[in-house]
Amino acid sequence: MSLRRRFQFRGINAAQKRFIAMTVIPLVLYMAFWTLFPLVWGFALAFFRYSARRAGGPFLGLGGDNPFVGLAHFRAMLDFSPDAPLNVRTFHIGVKITLLFAALVVPLNLSITLPLAVLIESVHRRMRPIFRTAFFLPVLAPSVGVAIMWGYIYHPQRGLLNAILGKIMGHMVVINWLGDPRLKVWGIPVALFALIIAYLWQDMGYNLVIFIAALQSIPDYLKDAARIDGVNSWQMFTKITLPLLMPTIQLTAILTMISAFQVFDLVQVMTNGGPKYQTQVLLLHIYNYAFRFQRMGWAAAVSVVLFLMTLTISLIQSRFLRAQWEY
Amino acid sequence: MTVQSIRYRRIMYRWFRPAYIILVPLSLIAFLPFIWMILGAFKTGAEIRQIPPTFFPKHFTLDNFRTVLHDPNLPLLLFYRNSAIIAISNVIQVLFTSSLFGYIFAKFRFKGGNILFWFILATMMIPSQLTMIPGYLILARLHLINNLLGLIIPSAIDPFGIFLFRQFAYSIPTDLLDAARVDGAGEFQIYRRIVLPQMGPALATFGLLTFMFNWNAYLWPLIVLTEQKVRTLTIILTWYSTRMGNKYHLTMAAAVLVIMPVLILFMFVQRWIVEGITMTGLKT
Known part of the structure; x- marks a missing residue:
């Protein structure tokens, strides 16, 4: 007892101090170099016209041949005229497509995985x-492999999808799912739908296992009490399961x-x-402009925009969803 | 009603639920892309070109695998090695730093400790694309482009791991650590002999997740590794498929060789991966 008190009173001794100094100082230096420094550099790049191929100024190649352009990149992004430069026009398309992709993926994903989790939980242990x-295996596969598999399914002549459609229709079907720019449904390109299906197939397993775990954590006595009160299984789902799952749904929706927003590999x-x-x-x-066209300043500016988009929408989403279930 | 029929009914109820009417076809559809890939790998080139395509191969052939394995441009063992070096090194260093700093942030009060911990947590919010370009520029200056070290050195710290192991370290009784101190154990020894063994399950699940993320990674290796001899499996697979174009029998054979062995391994340890995901809500 007296020993314990002695240790408590002494707080950290010399050996512990040395231990902390020897581990935490390298950690601080490492984080400063590999996290903080790139972050600051990344924001700084957005204000320069920068290419890694040009020598540029003495400090990090900024300045000189890589001149400071201030807010020029961000101002250019606001040029909505039809004769805006190609990078600006494709940036606008990029914002639209990314928002559309996320807006379609999130509700589709949740409306498939939640009922699926309930169904799986309802069968024998x-x-x-x-x-x-069956549904989780695609999560374990590399997304590149998934992309190649689905590319083969969507192939106009050799693909499974057109073959199945051909069997059903009774005549040959040659639809170029991923390559025909004229194919649109409700103004949304069919190629985007094709990507979304492949993406959902790969990504579903995550939310599925999270929902299954959440369902298992609902205490049995709540269900038993409801059953005694004569609640049917639909009411059980909407009145008991769903409200209790709301925090989980909110989290998975944001994730x-x-x-x-960060989809890349499949596309x-x-x-x-x-x-x-x-x-x-x-x-x-961003990848194309930074690493293929060597316009890293522009790409850095677009990264900042993507970061702000992610931040804003997840803030809005968490507000909105909380308003619904905290009554 | 006989006892027999009650038993039958119970068995029927156990094995046949209405849910199966939806679940069985859906899970078959979910398997379909894998099956289509595997079947494609066994078809001959002539059969692949056939319109409309066949589902089952008319005659199974192993020639595609032979062609892929003998392609001098595609030394698969080398790419397996590269992927393994990156994934295993990252698992080891991330587990080491996460458990060590998780323990330190949980059990030691020191000046700036809390601020540092919250700073590390905050870096989780930084999306990777923001540090992608400067990260590449740093590696270029250090001559680590086209070097496997370029994918290892910058990934020693996983903020999420530190957070996770800190939660875990709280459950280790401080008395146990103090007892070891009284017995004259050094601080690093305490971490090594007492703290680390207590973290066994967390090390296993988090290690598996880290391995899987590294093994399947694409964007960052794509940027850092542009020379053939340092490429990883995921990079080589797309490279091969673009070169093969319409020769899907060869692409699928390569895809099977690249994906399936590790996928089957992952399948066996799936329980721990699932546990890791539900425990952390972690996503790629």
Whole structure:
């Protein structure tokens, strides 16, 4: 007892101090160099016309051949005239497509995974892992592999989808799902829908297992009490399960949306933004301008915009969803 | 009603629920892309070109795998090695830093400790695309482009890991640590001999998740690794498929060789991956 008190009174001793200094100082230096420094540099780049190929000024290659342009990139983004430069026009398309992609993916994902989780939970305990695996397996696969698989399914001549449609219709179907810019449904490019289906297929498993875990954490006595009161299974779902799942739904909605904003792998491999920029999401735009066209200043400015978009919408979303369930 | 029929009814209820009418076809559809890929890998080139395409191969052939494995441009073992080096190094260093700093932030009060912890947490909110370009420029200046180290050195710290292990370290009784101090154990020894063994389950689940994310990563390797000999499996797969164009039998054979072995391994440890995801809500 007296020993414990001694330790409490002494607080941190010399050996502990040394231990902390030896571990935390490297951590601080590491974080400063690999996290803080790139962050500041990234914001700074947005105000320069920058290419890694030009030597530029003495400090980080800023200045000189990579001149400071102030807010020029951001001002250019506001040029909505039809004769705006190509990077500005494709940026506008990118914002629209990214928002559209997220706006379609989030509700579709949640409205499939939540009922699916309830269905899987309703079957016998021993059967659950089989179904869960069926829907979770794509999560474990690399998204590049997923993109290649789906590219083969959508192929106009060799693909499974057209073959199945051909069987149903009784004649040959040759639809270029990923490559025909004229194909649109409600003004939304079909190629984008095709990407969304592949994306949902790969991404569903995440929310599914989160919902299954949330369903399992609902205490049985609540359900039993409701059952005694003569509640049917639909009422059970809407009055008991759904309200209790609301915090989980809110969290998954935000997470799903943030990752939908960052979609890259599937798009780059399956369509590379085509046809005619119809599926060019913002991250692909950033990648192309930074690493293929060497316009890193512009790409950094677009990254800042994408960051602000993500931030704003997740703030709005968390507000909005909270208003619904905290009564 | 006989006992027999009650038993039957119970068995029927156990194995046949209305939910199956929806679940069975849906899960078959979910498997379909994998099946289509695997079947494609066994078709001959002539059959792949056939319109409309067949579903089951008319005659199974292993030639596609032979062609892919003998392609001198595609030394798969090398790419497996590259992917493994990156993924395993990152798992080891991330587990080490996460458990160490999680423990330190949980059990030591020191000046600036809280501020530092919250700063690390805040960096989780920084989306990767914001630091992607300067990250590349730093690596270029350090001559780490086209070097596997370029994918290892910048990923030593995972803020989420530190957060997770801090929660975990709180449950280790401080008395236990003090007892070890009285017995003359050094601070690092305490971490190594007492704290680390207590964190076993968290190390396993978080390690698996980290491995999976690194193994499947695409964008960052795509930027850093542009030379053939340092590429990872994911990068090589797209490179190969664009080169093969319409020769889907070869692309699918390569895809099967790249995806399936590790996918099957992941399937066996799926329980822990699921546990990790539900525990953390973590996403790629």
